[in-house]
Amino acid sequence: MTGGLRPARLFVGASATGPGPAPVPEPAPVPEPAGGPGPAPGPEPAPAPEPPRARHAARRSAAPRPPKSLVADGRRYDVVRAWPRGRNHALLELTSGGATVAGQWFADGDALAEAARGAPAPASVVGDVLLQPAGADARLRALPGVLAEAGALLVAHRPGRRAVVALPGPGAAPRAFAKVVRPSRSHDLAGRGRLVAELIDGVTVPRLLEGSDLEAGVLLWSVVPGRTLHDLGADGDWTPSRAHHAWRAAGAAVTRLHDAPQDRVAARHGAEDELSAIAHWLDPAVAHGLLDPELVARAGDRVTAALLADRGGDDLGVLHRDLHDKQLLLADPVEAGDAGAGEGADDGAGEGADGGVVGADADGDAGGGGVGAYAVDGAAIAGAGPVGMIDVDTLAVGERALDIANAVVHLELRQAQGLLRPDLAHAARAGLLAGAAPTDTERVADYADATRLRLAGVYAYRPRWRAVATDLLRRVAQPTP
Template sequence: MTGTKQTVTKQAVTKQTAATQIATKQTVTKQSATKWGAALHIPDAVTTGGQDWNVRRAWPAGDSRIAWEASLPGQGTRVGYLDERGVTVLDADRDPKLPGLAGLLEDGGRLVSHRPGRRAVVRLRDGSFAKCVRDGKASDVIAGQCRAVGFLPGFALPQVLSSDSSTVVLSVVPGVELHDPAELGEEWSRAWAESLDAWAQAKAHPTNTVPAAAPKLSTAMPFHGAADEVEVLHLWRERARPLLETTRTARGETLLADVDELITEVTAELDDETASARDGSIGLIHRDLHDKQIMWDPISGPGLLDVDTACRGERALDLGNLRAHARWRTEQGLWTPAEAAVVIDEIARVASAGGFDPARVSVYERATLIRLACVYAFRPAWSDRIGWLLEAAQAM
């Protein structure tokens, strides 16, 4: 995909559609109809209210639609959808599928992130955070919090302060994300060492950390195995297919062809029941562990966020996922090679101390690199760099 800025405007409207949709505005232009008629393309910016909002992230939304989140300095966040007809912009601070969102923002909350139709995070006036989800889905968030108790006491976890059917209010985890080295300065190495040590302490079935929760965990803890990880890859491959098949490599092949070849290779590598069942290799995992999920404070130590995906599985998965992100941060220019090396060395230290098979860490790293290529295909700022992710997976 090209890195040049492209915008979708409200000019040259050819027909009026979905004008009466609740809380949405639909505009269809000749420009967008031509652009997305053959292949769906995510623009760098969306124009609404006469201003260009930079698209930060996008996600597959089903039915050949893509959900997007855009920002404008000093103006906040706007979200909406796009498909072959054009762009739909949701009204500011509204989402028909997230019933708790509007009230939280009206009460003085500040929108932190918003995946339209799925989830929003709001910082409340007292400093706590609210997760807004579809009606009836709040119980899934709470269940994840319960499954994650095994990460205590190594990690601080957000506590559930209140909830209803579509909103969960969580306490603040102190510290800063292990994403920006500038925020940590000389504490970078210490923060990562303590965080990896905290991860190594996790237990899938804690017996003395949270007694009331432990009995539930023994029967309710789901297992994510190698076959499940392969299924995740196929799911993301299909989600990103329209974007991957329109980009070609220097060899003239599409990125989709590279993804398919890599998934075949990784599937064969993951399909090793002896390795995956090795004593000590199964335990509590976050399942989406990366630098933005870990907080660190010099006094209270490490904290862990977004534990909705916590489950049992090969612990090598978390280490491979984290190592893939560390390598990607360097390619993004967000970390220096030396900063990434600190993280990679700490991963190696913990893997060695825990007796984890290096080959299993590597194969899960490959799987993560493939998945990240599919995820970042939806992010305009990075979509022209996803070839690096696939090349890195091929080189392993």
């Protein structure tokens, strides 16, 4: 995180009531939200804390930031979302005429010029942005070849990091998904995919297919059947009973993942690492004037104190680390079950998990989702079809409460976005908690605030949802009794 804040003081500003939390060791690499790319650069040492007046001055004269839109050759490009790589660089997803285009923003003109010199055609510079349509990427050299197949569809592209391409099948559905990464990362990702299949007994996982070229950075993965819980909830056809049953099945599938043998997973993700993931988003968001520094400082103090006050350790499991409704699929329609189940199941776990409030979350995508490389198939719950789970790229051992909280808060987000009715969000949360059965609901509440704060940073970089980001931040900084 270029120019970022050390974990010892993760957020802009500091509490005036005391010395603050104890220093935290340097974290492991940070995953990116929604189905996301690989680890981000680690943080650098922080400058000395600024006095309050300096912080207010910084807010008035924010550093240059990624644009909301730009025009090139008479076409308008709107920024859908951005992934900051520190304060002076961001990866972009733009849309123009219904087409998705990747790009990079640079605050420094020399850095932009250097990136442009190495970018293959048809990349072009527009203002302070390098547009990279049609898979133009100097570091993902195999991507244009994958896209050359007739009918291939570029699903996602984060320049220099990864791309996902849907490969056409005999019918409307794709036959496979190609994930294109830097060749140096392909063997590790292939190994993680095989590990997931071995870890979760009785669960079906997409397999690495013949035709993969690891030396070129191209991994072909079988298709995960089903629709995401996000899409099923947004369609408007669900009843609360169906939502409850679907999410209860999802919760049971999550438990299967959490119960997998921990000794096979080398990565660890603790409270300190989660705080660093939050700082990865908040530091540039404050520097770019997207979030109020005083609210960030207040919310950061609360979350830091809560996560570090209880180190957990007793309720560990194998985590997804980016679990949300776009990462979970249902292969078969959920049949209506007992209409009373959705209401009754919320009386205990639902209230304890997040204070009984269904309000405003944000997508992480700690990030991404919808289409990915991995899936879990199982969770036999009456009235629910097989559950799939994708994008388990950030598998690690950590507190189970983190995954559960991330999913709960994403249900809040969908309601705030107008994508999920309040009654469905309530029933879905109750079902998730019934299926996952967390043993420490207070710890889930701690991680729920941490998720809201991280996603405030994520959604600050999505122009359409900046008001949602502010609401998330205020909810953590100014909690209601």
